[in-house]
Amino acid sequence: MKNNMTATKRAAFLGLATALSLLLSYVEVLMPPLYAAVPGIKLGLPNMAILYLLYSTDVRYAALVSLTRVAISSLLFGNVMSLSYSLAGAVLSLSVMWLLKKTKFFSEVGVSVAGGVTHNLGQVLVAVLLLDTPQIAYYMIVLTVTGTISGIFIGLCGAFLLKRLPHEKFMRF
Amino acid sequence: MNKQTTTVRRRHDILFIAVLLFLCAAAALGLYVFREDGDTVTVSIDGQLYAEYPLTEDRVVELISDGGFNRLIIEDGYAYVEEASCPDGICSSHRPIGHNGESIICLPNKVVIEIHRREQNQPDIIS
The missing domain is CATH 1.20.5 (Single alpha-helices involved in coiled-coils or other helix-helix interfaces)
Structure with a gap:
């Protein structure tokens, strides 16, 4: 990728990817909560963009876009508290997805499921630390089920995108 | 591939x-x-223990924190939040809790309501 992509093209592409992931964050903010009693149940739409980047480019670009998205979406739609939750989820899930991708043991769907579940895990861990309440960990039971289901959905969408949006072609311009 | x-x-x-x-x-x-039935409700605000109430006595408590208020109701061995100032309303839509270890957590107000079991089970002396 490095050889056939100049700095300008790379900046434009990553800017576009960041804008897309922010748009997906916004769509997710607009969606009503599915089950209000347990916070954190969501589709994880921005992960579709991150998953695409992870598979089509490099973990460095995926991390760059993910961190930028977290910072901007917390400024736009959240607060300082939501920044720490999002950051923990994003860092943990991207690390796990990257490592699992490298093992080549799972397809995009398995990687995405692991990403969804560990995103929730990161947020629950931060909540346990910030509130000093280990009982919050019980949420993980529900969140693992919902994270798995949304991970399957995002993984299937991501796999479809990777097939239909041939990154090798359109990134050479 | x-x-x-x-x-x-x-x-x-x-x-x-x-x-x-x-x-x-x-x-x-x-x-x-x-799961076991609980007998005590504890409330902590911002990580500090704020109050403790028996689950057996009905009462209404206004929990005032930096973030606002949460109205805690204890009724028929269960505790729930009837109304709160937080924007998400997660605590007030939580089902009533009454078993040991269950909790209602209001993240915006940093309020944690927990059920405990203080009295230990009586040993079964009839064999």
């Missing part, structure tokens, strides 16, 4: 998902089977 490796990976995916869901089901079942 050829077709065969894709199939193998998809099989691994399905196995992984099945294991995750099985673990959740086992954990949920375990919690349900081993």
Whole structure:
């Protein structure tokens, strides 16, 4: 990728990817909560963009876009508290997805499921630390089920995108 | 990536998902089977213990914190939040809690309401 992509093209592409992931964050903010009693149940739409980047480019670009998205979406739609939750989820899930991708043991769907579940895990861990309440960990039971289901959905969408949006072609311009 | 490796990976995916869901089901079942009735309600605000109430006495408490208020109701051995100032309303839509270890957590107001069991089980002396 490095050889056939100049700095300008790379900046434009990553800017576009960041804008897309922010748009997906916004769509997710607009969606009503599915089950209000347990916070954190969501589709994880921005992960579709991150998953695409992870598979089509490099973990460095995926991390760059993910961190930028977290910072901007917390400024736009959240607060300082939501920044720490999002950051923990994003860092943990991207690390796990990257490592699992490298093992080549799972397809995009398995990687995405692991990403969804560990995103929730990161947020629950931060909540346990910030509130000093280990009982919050019980949420993980529900969140693992919902994270798995949304991970399957995002993984299937991501796999479809990777097939239909041939990154090798359109990134050479 | 050829077709065969894709199939193998998809099989691994399905196995992984099945294991995750099985673990959740086992954990949920375990919690349900081993739950005990609680007898005490504790309230902490911003990590500090704020108050403790017996679950056996009905009462209404206004919990005032930096973030606002949460109105805690204790009724018929269960505790719930009737109304709160927080924007998400997660605490007030939470079902009533009454079993040992259950909790209602209001993240915006940093309020944690927990059920405990202070009295130990009487040993069964009739054998």
